[in-house]
Amino acid sequence: xxRARLFRLSVVLGSVFMILLIIVYWxxxxxxxxxxxxxxxxxxxxxxxxxxxxxEDVSDVDEFLEKLLSSGLRQTGPLxxxxxxxxxxxxxxxxxxxxxENVRGYDWSTRVARVxxxxxxxxxxxxxxxxxxxxNSSFAFPTKERSFDDIPNYELNHLIVDDRxxxxxxxxxxxxxxxxxxxxxxxxxxxxxxxxxxxQPLDIPREHVHNSSTHLTFNKFWRRYGKFSRHLMKIKxxxxxxxxxxxxxxxxxxxxxxxxxxxxxEEFYRRFAIPMLKLYSNHTSLPTSVSEAFRAGLxxxxxxxxxxxxxxxxxxxxxxxxxxxxxxxxxxxxxxDYDFVGKLETLNEDAxxxxxxxxxxxxxRFPPSYRNRxxxxxxxxxxxxxxxxxxxxxxxLYEADFVLFGYPKPENLLKD
Ligand SMILES: *[C@@H]1O[C@H](CO)[C@@H](O)[C@H](O)[C@H]1NC(C)=O
Ligand SMILES: *[C@@H]1O[C@H](CO)[C@@H](O)[C@H](O)[C@H]1NC(C)=O
Ligand SMILES: *[C@@H]1O[C@H](CO)[C@@H](O)[C@H](O)[C@H]1NC(C)=O
Ligand SMILES: *[C@@H]1O[C@H](CO)[C@@H](O)[C@H](O)[C@H]1NC(C)=O
Numbered sequence: 001x002x003r004a005r006l007f008r009l010s011v012v013l014g015s016v017f018m019i020l021l022i023i024v025y026w027x028x029x030x031x032x033x034x035x036x037x038x039x040x041x042x043x044x045x046x047x048x049x050x051x052x053x054x055x056e057d058v059s060d061v062d063e064f065l066e067k068l069l070s071s072g073l074r075q076t077g078p079l080x081x082x083x084x085x086x087x088x089x090x091x092x093x094x095x096x097x098x099x100x101e102n103v104r105g106y107d108w109s110t111r112v113a114r115v116x117x118x119x120x121x122x123x124x125x126x127x128x129x130x131x132x133x134x135x136n137s138s139f140a141f142p143t144k145e146r147s148f149d150d151i152p153n154y155e156l157n158h159l160i161v162d163d164r165x166x167x168x169x170x171x172x173x174x175x176x177x178x179x180x181x182x183x184x185x186x187x188x189x190x191x192x193x194x195x196x197x198x199x200q201p202l203d204i205p206r207e208h209v210h211n212s213s214t215h216l217t218f219n220k221f222w223r224r225y226g227k228f229s230r231h232l233m234k235i236k237x238x239x240x241x242x243x244x245x246x247x248x249x250x251x252x253x254x255x256x257x258x259x260x261x262x263x264x265x266e267e268f269y270r271r272f273a274i275p276m277l278k279l280y281s282n283h284t285s286l287p288t289s290v291s292e293a294f295r296a297g298l299x300x301x302x303x304x305x306x307x308x309x310x311x312x313x314x315x316x317x318x319x320x321x322x323x324x325x326x327x328x329x330x331x332x333x334x335x336x337d338y339d340f341v342g343k344l345e346t347l348n349e350d351a352x353x354x355x356x357x358x359x360x361x362x363x364x365r366f367p368p369s370y371r372n373r374x375x376x377x378x379x380x381x382x383x384x385x386x387x388x389x390x391x392x393x394x395x396x397l398y399e400a401d402f403v404l405f406g407y408p409k410p411e412n413l414l415k416d
Pocket of ligand 3: 280281282
């Protein structure tokens with residue numbers, strides 16, 4: 001009798017154990033779908049890393065999606081592998097200096113290692129600042145609290161994707177963006193010159209660089225991948241190296257003003273200068289072409305420009321033009337966990353380090369820039385005629401960019 005009861009008991013216990021196993025198993029499978037919907041909506045709080053389970057769950061779905069969409073995505077065929085070797089001889093051409101140092105037994109490797117260590121510390125600090133202020137609930141700005149899913153597609157039009165190397169670049173106009181776009185074109189081979197992809201960034205004509213049809217940006221995913229587009233974006237955001245370049249917000253505004261209103265620019269004259277001159281300088285009839293206007297001495301002043309930025313009517317008509325739109329609105333730094341934050345103030349060092357990080361430093365060099373760059377030291381002169389109250393309002397408007405990217409508050413401009 002007791003033996004039979006023992007047997008029955010063990011059968012029951014065994015069944016219960018099996019049922020438990022099945023429940024646990026189904027639970028795991030179920031979470032894969034759950035995580036995909038939720039785990040990316042906010043960057044990780046500082047110090048917490050994504051857990052292993054999330055990673056595994058994502059990679060299953062990732063594989064599935066990659067297979068499903070491979071036709072549009074996979075461009076890294078054997079053909080590209082072959083051509084990637086080609087520019088190696090070319091890229092060492094302009095750097096005779098390095099060559100010489102190698103020949104003389106210059107210990108290049110340790111130097112690179114030391115530079116990278118300092119650079120890594122700098123990057124860690126910039127990312128920490130960003131993460132801390134994103135997580136700090138007493139520091140608020142518009143759109144800060146929304147999740148990645150709440151960002152409309154058209155606001156993702158500054159994120160350029162290179163699937164060949166797994167890179168995402170958020171471009172900020174007036175922050176070396178022409179040259180970084182050139183780099184992205186070379187890396188992704190998205191533009192051909194007589195059937196051959198461009199190899200040297202500076203060979204690419206300017207008008208092609210800024211033609212949005214040259215770049216694969218996130219806002220185009222919807223058209224290509226339909227309802228899979230958000231999943232795909234999140235997978236890429238998780239796996240790819242994401243970078244952006246920023247600059248002192250006020251200096252960026254001066255730079256935007258100089259290039260769009262001090263130089264003859266037909267488009268900006270029609271779209272922005274005419275309304276500004278009418279609204280803020282009492283002009284009623286204005287020439288239709290910018291060259292006529294310049295000949296007649298009709299130019300937007302920096303003060304008109306600042307007034308335009310502060311005018312509440314401006315945003316009601318249309319969002320800020322990308323040349324003066326805040327970086328936090330262009331690149332969503334609290335929703336996207338950037339791996340690298342470059343600064344124009346340290347462009348050369350940052351560019352060299354970034355290309356190393358991306359493992360493409362043997363393919364190309366960041367083009368040197370010869371243009372007359374707006375210097376921070378001019379700031380006081382530019383703002384001298386701007387009333388104090390306006391400067392303070394302007395700071396409020398761009399405060400998030402100052403704080404998130406670690407630019408000190410310009411106290412000298414904000415006090416009497
Ligand atoms: C959070 O932000 C507020 C306001 O900017 C600041 O005073 C405070 O020091 C920040 N807290 C932390 C922990 O960084
Ligand atoms: C941009 O490039 C596309 C395709 O090459 C071309 O059809 C279009 O005219 C270009 N747009 C401009 C403004 O140059
Ligand atoms: C423009 O005209 C208005 C009234 O018509 C006047 O109050 C204002 O001071 C004028 N502004 C300038 C810059 O002349
Ligand atoms: C650069 O531009 C500033 C102001 O527009 C001008 O004062 C300066 O002379 C220029 N420098 C060069 C080297 O062209």
